[in-house]
Amino acid sequence: MRVGLIVDSACDLPYEFSRKHDLFILPVTAVIDGQTYIDEHDPVRTQEFYQSGLLQKGHHAETQAFSPQQIHDLFMEKIVTQFDVAICETVTRSRSLIYQNATEAMNSVMSHYQDVREAAGREGKFSMRVIDSKQIFAGQGLLAAHTLRLIDQRLSKNALRNEVEAFTDKIYTCVIPRDLHYIRERARKRGDKSVSALVAFLGKALNITPVIFGLGAEGQPAAKTRSFDMAVEKVMNYAAGRVEAGLLTPYVSLSCGLTWTEIEDLPGLNRLRDACEKNGVELLLSQMGITSSIYVGPGSLCLALAAEPHEFSDFQ
Structure with a gap:
């Protein structure tokens, strides 16, 4: 059983740590002075933003969650075809629409994944869970690191979900x-x-x-x-x-x-x-x-x- 962990772009972790553990980053749209950027936690792009001064005062900046359809398409292409079980941990739902949109996307994926999975040559059923991390930034990173430890313990999918949800508090x-x-x-x-x-x-x-x-x-x-x-x-x-x-x-x-x-x-x-x-x-x-x-x-x-x-x- 291959288990995948998904986090969104509000989750702060060292790039090398994320790459080593094959974390999938659910992007967030950043709109700065009317220009749209996709935040995929690319370290080079992040460094460019700091050097450019676009994140300083005087610039109008806001973030937007990916739509349910955008998330659905990413899940179908990148997650269903690679994993048997997927956990998606989002920034706290009280601060963003990511949890709501990811949950809607998950429900759609669970109804339509079979053909895509078969075409990719993966056998067996696929299951997924979207979890409200109740965290922001470094807190999301901490939860993700702990979740990876739990995944290494090869818990059942229900035990894994319960452990993660309890740990958020x-x-x-x-x-x-x-x-x-x-x-x-x-x-x-x-x-x-x-x-x-x-x-x-x-x-x-x-x-x-x-x-x-x-x-x-x-x-x-x-x-x-x-x-x-x-x-x-x-x-x-x-x-x-x-x-x-x-x-x-x-x-x-x-x-x-x-x-x-x-x-x-x-x-x-x-x-x-x-x-x-x-x-x-x-x-x-x-x-x-x-x-x-x-x-x-x-x-x-x-x-x-x-x-x-x-x-x-x-x-x-």
Whole structure:
């Protein structure tokens, strides 16, 4: 039984990790200043966007989910013909139409896959499941990495689905937005109330940078700092302390809307690397993709890990 894992372009993971594990990327459409781009997590294209300045303030940018028909066609061509079981993990359904559109596409695929599968020479039935990750960005990456571990354990398809769905409620995410007003406007369009008008005002008046923390995408401000670097250091200290206390899966996922030079200069990054190495944890460090950078704003940071219930302040 060949099992395939599908993630969308809001999922941040290192390119080499995704390629090594044969992840299928469900693209997202990015519209910037009226021009349409397809975000397939190509590292060269992502780097071009950072260098071009198209992700900076002053450019009108938004993302659009692929339509059910577009997703259906991709599934029929790339998934039905290669896998016996497929799991599609989408960005949280409360922030995007991807889950809804992928579910509609899956239902259509399950009714029409037989002829395409036979023509490709694959025998047996095909099954598929679309799962709401309840995550964004690095959180999606963490869930994908854990799912790959479960796939390697050769669980039954029902056991695999149940394990993945249960795990979505155990992922904690930290987000540091570089520009509160940018993320507030993006969040307001999607119904996300985690960044209030008051916090945005304080950020402008006092140069305050918050750390937004919580389970999955449902975060709240957990710390307020006077600079981005101070916020980053708090998040790195939190992550290193949580790694030392123990995790539920041996990964920490960290994505940054920065150049690689800026990423390497992040305060506390080496401490987190050392904690991961000493505790047998893999640090999944990536440059934030086009989709996630548009969503949360260029220059931002997102970190995710899975652990027993705790508070951000427990590791400060």
